[in-house]
Amino acid sequence: MTNLPSSTRTIPEVTPVPRHIAVIMDGNGRWAKQRFMPRVMGHQRGVETLREVVKTCRDLGVEYLTVFAFSSENWRRPADEVSFLMSLFIKVLEREARRLQRENVRLKIIGDRNRFDDELKKCMLDAEQLTAANTGLTFTVAANYGGRWDVMHAVQSMLQHHPELALTFTEEDLHPYLSMSDAPEPDLFIRTGGEQRISNFMLWQLAYTELYFTDTLWPAFDRAELEKAVASYQRRERRFGRTSEQVQGMTGKGVAGA
Ligand code: FPP
Numbered sequence: 001m002t003n004l005p006s007s008t009r010t011i012p013e014v015t016p017v018p019r020h021i022a023v024i025m026d027g028n029g030r031w032a033k034q035r036f037m038p039r040v041m042g043h044q045r046g047v048e049t050l051r052e053v054v055k056t057c058r059d060l061g062v063e064y065l066t067v068f069a070f071s072s073e074n075w076r077r078p079a080d081e082v083s084f085l086m087s088l089f090i091k092v093l094e095r096e097a098r099r100l101q102r103e104n105v106r107l108k109i110i111g112d113r114n115r116f117d118d119e120l121k122k123c124m125l126d127a128e129q130l131t132a133a134n135t136g137l138t139f140t141v142a143a144n145y146g147g148r149w150d151v152m153h154a155v156q157s158m159l160q161h162h163p164e165l166a167l168t169f170t171e172e173d174l175h176p177y178l179s180m181s182d183a184p185e186p187d188l189f190i191r192t193g194g195e196q197r198i199s200n201f202m203l204w205q206l207a208y209t210e211l212y213f214t215d216t217l218w219p220a221f222d223r224a225e226l227e228k229a230v231a232s233y234q235r236r237e238r239r240f241g242r243t244s245e246q247v248q249g250m251t252g253k254g255v256a257g258a
Contacts (some may be wrong), residue, residue, distance in 0.1 A: 004184050006171055006207035011240045014256050018187035018233055020064035021057065022209065025050065027193030027217030034217075037215065041082045043163055045219035047092050053196050056223045057137055061228065064138045064183045068201045072112070072146035086116070089143065092210030097127035104136035110179035111145030112153070138183065145179070154178045180205050187256070188233045190226075192218045208257070210236045 005012050035041075050067065057065045069089070075082060077251040100107050103183075109124045124143075139203030154177035159166060165173055175181055186202065186209045198206060212229045214221070234256045239247050 004175075004181075006175065007185050007240055009062055009171060012184065012208075012243075014238050015187075015214060016234060017061050017231065019062065019257070020066070020184050020186045020188075022064055022066045022068075022186035022189045022206070023053070024189075024193075024199060024201055025048055025069045025218040025221075026195060028219060029154060030193065031217040031219040035065075039081060040088075042217075042219055043085060043088055044243055047088065049221050051096070051099075052223060053221070053226055054100075054137065055103075056226050057139075058103065058105070061229075062137065064140065064186075066110075066140040066142065066180070066183070066186065066202070068142045068145065068199075070111075070143045070145070071142055071200060072149055073200065074241060075115075075144075086120060090120050091121040093120075093127045097130050100127070100131050100139065101134065104134045105131060106134040106136070106138045107131045108138060108140040109143055110140055110150075111143045112149060113144065114225040140180070140183070142179075142201070146200045147198075150179050150202075151204055177194050178204060185199050185209060188212060188229065190214070190229050192216050208238070210238065 009014075025046055028046045030042070031045065032039050034041030053067075054065060057076055074085075077085075083105035097107070107127050107130075109128060113121050113124065138201060154174055157177040158169065158174055161177075162173070180202065185205045185207065187204075189198075189206055189209045190212045191197075194213075194217075196213045210233050212232055214225065214229070216225050236256050237244060237247055237257060
């Protein structure tokens, strides 16, 4: 397993285009409500936005895109909305897998799959297997995922394999057991829909990620909106705990747009 640089143990390389973007796609329900449509129509439109965002990430040279499609807390939604989302996931995975394959995108799904029905589990596995050898963008969908679940699950798996580490384990020992162990930590986190919170998404990996919040509702988040988020990222000074003077002294090393 790979052990990628950790933002708390080393200083990751800062590139003008974020290598990894993480997204909370919020605002589907409100987008639909504003148009007097049922909430689920917003999710349907949200899939089209996602397709465009995948394309734009490929064009910009982003290497990893990770989106929050369904949180471990989303089961609390009305039963008919949950069931619509489950059928939508199946439909989208069946329909889009071949497109992702053509576009050289590798699809990965993270989260606890145990609660999904067999049909959805099969679609997930089929889509992952079909695209497993692709070398372009890695597109990760978080489904029945929670940041705390991920850390707890990683600790349990690590101790199952290495009970002797119980009292002595380090960040490096734990890292391979986290869901996103094969990706660098996100450089840029985007949340649409006006709320300013992390909502239990990638708690471990967002330690030093640049956060970007926009009022734009997810179905309206187009290419120009994504470019605006990347431009905002490029103006940030990424210090990773250092002073601004230290970063400035290393011309081009700390400012994302440099
Ligand atoms: C949040 O908006 C959105 C979701 C919980 C679902 C997002 C899912 C998709 C866009 C489908 C993706 C499909 C695949 C297979 C990757 P909200 O309903 O919370 O909106 P609101 O805040 O306006 O109510």
